[in-house]
Amino acid sequence: xxxxxxxxxxxxxxxxxxxxxxxxxxxxxxxxxxxxxxxxxxxxxxxxxxxxxxxxxxxxxxxxxxxxxxxxxxxxxxxxxxxxxxxxxxxxxxxxxxxxxxxxxxxxxxxxxxxxxxxxxxxxxxxxxxxxxxxxxxxxxxxxxxxxxxxxxxxxxxxxxxxxxxxxxxxxxxxxxxxxxxxxxxxxxxxxxxxxxxxxxxxxxxxxxxxxxxxxxxxxxxxxxxxxxxxxxxxxxxxxxxxxxxxxxxxxxxxxxxxxxxxxxxxxxxxxxxxxxxxxxxxxxxxxxxxxxxxxxxxxx
Amino acid sequence: xxxxxxxxxxxxxxxxxxxxxxxxxxxxxxxxxxxxxxxxxxxxxxxxxxxxxxxxxxxxxxxxxxxxxxxxxxxxxxxxxxxxxxxxxxxxxxxxxxxxxxxxxxxxxxxxxxxxxxxxxxxxxxxxxxxxxxxxxxxxxxxxxxxxxxxxxxxxxxxxxxxxxxxxxxxxxxxxxxxxxxxxxxxxxxxxxxxxxxxxxxxxxxxxxxxxxxxxxxxxxxxxxxxxxxxxxxxxxxxxxxxxxxxxxxxxxxxxxxxxxxxxxxxxxxxxxxxxxxxxxxxxxxxxxxxxxxxxxxxxxxxxxxxxxxxxxxxxxxxxxxxxxxxxxxxxxxxxxxx
Numbered sequence: 303x304x305x306x307x308x309x310x311x312x313x314x315x316x317x318x319x320x321x322x323x324x325x326x327x328x329x330x331x332x333x334x335x336x337x338x339x340x341x342x343x344x345x346x347x348x349x350x351x352x353x354x355x356x357x358x359x360x361x362x363x364x365x366x367x368x369x370x371x372x373x374x375x376x377x378x379x380x381x382x383x384x385x386x387x388x389x390x391x392x393x394x395x396x397x398x399x400x401x402x403x404x405x406x407x408x409x410x411x412x413x414x415x416x417x418x419x420x421x422x423x424x425x426x427x428x429x430x431x432x433x434x435x436x437x438x439x440x441x442x443x444x445x446x447x448x449x450x451x452x453x454x455x456x457x458x459x460x461x462x463x464x465x466x467x468x469x470x471x472x473x474x475x476x477x478x479x480x481x482x483x484x485x486x487x488x489x490x491x492x493x494x495x496x497x498x499x500x501x502x503x504x505x506x507x508x509x510x511x512x513x514x515x516x517x518x519x520x521x522x523x524x525x526x527x528x529x530x531x532x533x534x535x536x537x538x539x540x541x542x543x544x545x546x547x548x549x550x551x552x553x554x555x556x557x558x559x560x561x562x563x564x565x566x567x568x569x570x571x572x573x574x575x576x577x578x579x580x581x582x583x584x585x586x587x588x589x590x591x592x593x594x595x596x597x598x599x600x601x602x603x
Numbered sequence: 604x605x606x607x608x609x610x611x612x613x614x615x616x617x618x619x620x621x622x623x624x625x626x627x628x629x630x631x632x633x634x635x636x637x638x639x640x641x642x643x644x645x646x647x648x649x650x651x652x653x654x655x656x657x658x659x660x661x662x663x664x665x666x667x668x669x670x671x672x673x674x675x676x677x678x679x680x681x682x683x684x685x686x687x688x689x690x691x692x693x694x695x696x697x698x699x700x701x702x703x704x705x706x707x708x709x710x711x712x713x714x715x716x717x718x719x720x721x722x723x724x725x726x727x728x729x730x731x732x733x734x735x736x737x738x739x740x741x742x743x744x745x746x747x748x749x750x751x752x753x754x755x756x757x758x759x760x761x762x763x764x765x766x767x768x769x770x771x772x773x774x775x776x777x778x779x780x781x782x783x784x785x786x787x788x789x790x791x792x793x794x795x796x797x798x799x800x801x802x803x804x805x806x807x808x809x810x811x812x813x814x815x816x817x818x819x820x821x822x823x824x825x826x827x828x829x830x831x832x833x834x835x836x837x838x839x840x841x842x843x844x845x846x847x848x849x850x851x852x853x854x855x856x857x858x859x860x861x862x863x864x865x866x867x868x869x870x871x872x873x874x875x876x877x878x879x880x881x882x883x884x885x886x887x888x889x890x891x892x893x894x895x896x897x898x899x900x901x902x903x904x905x906x907x908x909x910x911x912x913x914x915x916x917x918x919x920x921x922x923x924x925x926x927x928x929x930x931x932x933x934x935x936x937x938x939x940x941x942x
Contacts, residue, residue, distance in 0.1 A: 319729075
């Protein structure tokens with residue numbers, strides 16, 4: 303290998319790492335006001351055009367900057383992992399400004415444009431993005447559910463039941479079931495959320511914020527399942543379980559984030575729902591009133 | 604309050620590691636720098652190969668954190684970096700180094716060549732991730748918490764992209780992370796504790812040779828910047844550990860593990876009394892909402908007195924919450940929030 307080859311290789315390694323760092327930093331901007339998010343998305347595509355070789359990023363569904371920069375001498379191939387991550391960051395920012403129903407087609411375009419050039423794990427990740435966009439748009443077709451089931455099985459087999467990616471796949475499938483709500487969907491969603499809660503509690507402990515988020519989801523699914531349960535006894539059991547879960551979560555949230563935090567207020571609403579299912583109308587009303595007052599005070603502050 | 608990103612970038616470009624990197628990678632040393640980069644790539648390849656071999660061993664027979672002896676590691680890196688003499692790497696990374704580039708670890712003989720090589724490899728491979736973060740931070744005028752989040756996510760990406768190097772003992776983040784966390788701690792302290800404006804000596808490139816934080820703090824009370832820096836550094840360690848324990852975790856997932864702790868660390872300092880009142884309010888509302896029939900929490904008189912006090916307090920809090928300045932000599936308004 304010549305010194306020139308060495309130099310080019312070193313520069314490409316450096317470019318790839320810079321893109322990776324930039325992609326993570328750009329992702330942080332997702333909660334900025336819409337105009338800034340749009341600007342960040344175009345900036346991300348500009349970085350791609352400059353550093354990730356010739357590729358039709360517009361055809362891949364990404365928003366192009368007004369002035370497209372020249373491709374740099376040491377650009378990396380467009381299908382390399384750091385470029386794909388940056389493209390995902392750009393798409394994520396771009397989709398934040400679109401209606402949920404518009405997002406699946408955008409992600410599908412990006413997937414299509416890269417699928418033939420990237421390794422299987424990257425393809426699976428991009429497919430997951432498309433599926434999640436469908437679920438978020440309430441478009442839970444049998445194909446989407448099959449794809450999510452396959453992803454969960456694949457991750458479980460490859461990485462084990464407690465791996466992060468398996469957890470992500472589990473949560474996506476649970477959300478899809480909860481949104482579809484046919485047959486045993488709600489029971490399946492609850493079972494997946496319970497598995498997720500167990501896995502997070504085992505790894506991080508019962509009151510870690512990551513576990514509290516998992517328990518919050520479980521506390522959201524349980525009342526939904528209770529409402530659709532055919533037998534009174536089952537309904538009461540599920541509602542009791544929901545109330546116990548949400549009260550524990552809410553107490554921990556009050557302690558960690560403050561009683562007026564949005565998470566805590568949302569938990570008060572869920573608590574009210576579980577109380578209502580148990581026929582405790584007075585307590586349910588008090589919880590709901592309290593949540594409303596907190597929300598209204600937060601709006602006024 | 605104005606933009607803080609200029610100060611963040613300026614300080615992060617002035618740490619000891621930043622100055623070392625700038626000098627070492629300078630153009631007049633291009634050949635020497637290219638040789639060094641070959642060493643780091645050789646090291647990463649060697650560690651990756653070892654990790655693959657360990658993976659292929661049947662469960663139960665895998666050696667725990669198998670390591671090549673330091674001397675053999677340096678020799679193997681020299682071979683992979685295509686140096687004719689196998690001593691070349693050793694000579695570059697020993698305390699009395701040879702060549703135009705000073706080693707990052709300095710002249711301390713206690714830092715052996717193997718450890719100097721590992722430390723430098725971690726810093727240099729992480730550097731461009733860090734530059735990517737600073738580029739976006741500058742372009743989009745990031746706030747301190749945003750920079751911290753972006754930085755920790757990029758750190759997780761670095762660890763995930765080269766797990767064997769991140770896991771190489773001493774496993775964890777590159778040494779420059781401690782300096783960078785000290786910068787963030789110093790800027791946070793400047794923002795919220797006026798008067799404490801000095802960066803900790805060990806973080807600043809202009810004060811080389813100062814003691815490392817733990818050694819400096821030993822035997823006396825820690826200053827707030829050092830304490831905050833150590834807490835931030837601990838979070839950086841957790842982020843990297845999360846990746847090493849589960850290589851399928853994404854940078855966002857690794858950051859989520861410390862998100863709440865980071866938010867707490869970089870939040871406006873809470874007034875202890877307000878904090879106490881807030882906790883008491885949460886407890887009392889909880890008890891009222893979940894009151895067991897026949898077990899009164901408060902008598903009507905107690906509730907009425909409390910209501911009167913809280914109504915009065917609410918009147919006092921409203922202008923503070925609206926940012927309306929209070930009377931002369933009353934400095935109840937804490938500023939914060941903006942970028």
